[in-house]
Amino acid sequence: MSLLRKPNGARGLVHQITPESAGWGYVGFDLWRLAPGEEARGVTGDREVILVVVEGKARIEGAGQDWGVMGERMSVFEKTPPHCLYLPNGSEWRAVAESDLVLAVCSAPGSGGHSARRIGPEGITLTQRGIGANTRFINNIAMENEDYCDSLLVTEVFTPHGNWSSYPPHRHDEDDFPNMTYLEETYYHRLNPAQGYGIQRVFTEDGTLDETMAVSDGDVVLVPKGHHPCGVPYGYEMYYLNVMAGPLRKWRYNNHPDHDWIWQRDNG
Numbered sequence: 001m002s003l004l005r006k007p008n009g010a011r012g013l014v015h016q017i018t019p020e021s022a023g024w025g026y027v028g029f030d031l032w033r034l035a036p037g038e039e040a041r042g043v044t045g046d047r048e049v050i051l052v053v054v055e056g057k058a059r060i061e062g063a064g065q066d067w068g069v070m071g072e073r074m075s076v077f078e079k080t081p082p083h084c085l086y087l088p089n090g091s092e093w094r095a096v097a098e099s100d101l102v103l104a105v106c107s108a109p110g111s112g113g114h115s116a117r118r119i120g121p122e123g124i125t126l127t128q129r130g131i132g133a134n135t136r137f138i139n140n141i142a143m144e145n146e147d148y149c150d151s152l153l154v155t156e157v158f159t160p161h162g163n164w165s166s167y168p169p170h171r172h173d174e175d176d177f178p179n180m181t182y183l184e185e186t187y188y189h190r191l192n193p194a195q196g197y198g199i200q201r202v203f204t205e206d207g208t209l210d211e212t213m214a215v216s217d218g219d220v221v222l223v224p225k226g227h228h229p230c231g232v233p234y235g236y237e238m239y240y241l242n243v244m245a246g247p248l249r250k251w252r253y254n255n256h257p258d259h260d261w262i263w264q265r266d267n268g
Contacts, residue, residue: 003211012038013030017186024224026246027107027243029105030107034103042093044088044089044090047109048110048152049087049091049106051085051093052084053101054241056071057099058095058096058101063092064092069098071098071101072121077190081120081122082120082139084141084142085117086119086148086149088116109245110150113150119141130165130167137160138158139157144250153249154242161233161235161236162234162235163231163232164231167262168263169227169256170228172251172252172253181247181251182246184223186221186222187215187221187241188220188241190240191237196232196236197214197215200231202221202222203226204227205256209224209226
C-alpha cells in the first residue's frame, strides 16, 4: 500500500487516517475542509486530540466548554502562529466554520492525564532551523518541552522554495531511548502556489522500504519507519503539519550514517 494519501474530495472530511487504516498503533489524522456555516464534530474516546485551525475561523466547543471563535490566518503561508485546542480522551467536540475552514484533528492514545486547554497563538514563535538550502521555519505546537499531552507531538514546518526539510535524512523507528524513540508520523503537505509539487522519500537503510513520492497541495504522507526527507522546487514553498506519537513522548532520532556528515559540519 502506498504511503501517499490523496484527499477524498474537496469538501467535508477529506482525510481520515486511523491506526487501522495506516497499519500502525498510535497516530491518527483527520482533515476537514468546510464552507461558512458547515460543521465538524467528533468524540475522542480513548484518544487525546489536538484540533489545529490550519486556515480560517471556527466557533469551537469541546470538553463541555465553549472556546469561542478560534483562528486568524486565512492562509498557512502567512506563517502566523496557529490557534489550537487540546482535548483529553473522553471528550466531545464541535466546530462550526465562520469562514472557509481547514481543520486538522491530530490524535493519539490518551490516558486522561491532562485537561482541555488552548494552545497558541500566544507562546508559539516561528523559529529557524538549518542553514543554506536546508533552512526551514518551525511553529512548535506541542513538542516534548510542553507537558500538556500524554502522547502527541505536533509541529508546523515552512520550507522556502528550492530548499530541503527533514534533512539530513533521519529516522525514529526504534524503541531505544535515549538513543532513539519509536514515533509514527504523518505529513500534511501544502504548496504555494497551489499548483506546485514537492518530493518526499521514505526509505530504510536495508532497502526493504524505499518510496519516493511527488506530493501535491493537500496530500498526506505516512512515515511508519525509515528516513523521510522532503524538498520543494524553485518557485514554490512548502508547508507541512507533522503529527508524531509512540510509546514514549520523546523525540530522539538518528541521522542516516551516509549523510550525518552534513549535520556534523553545520553544527560542529
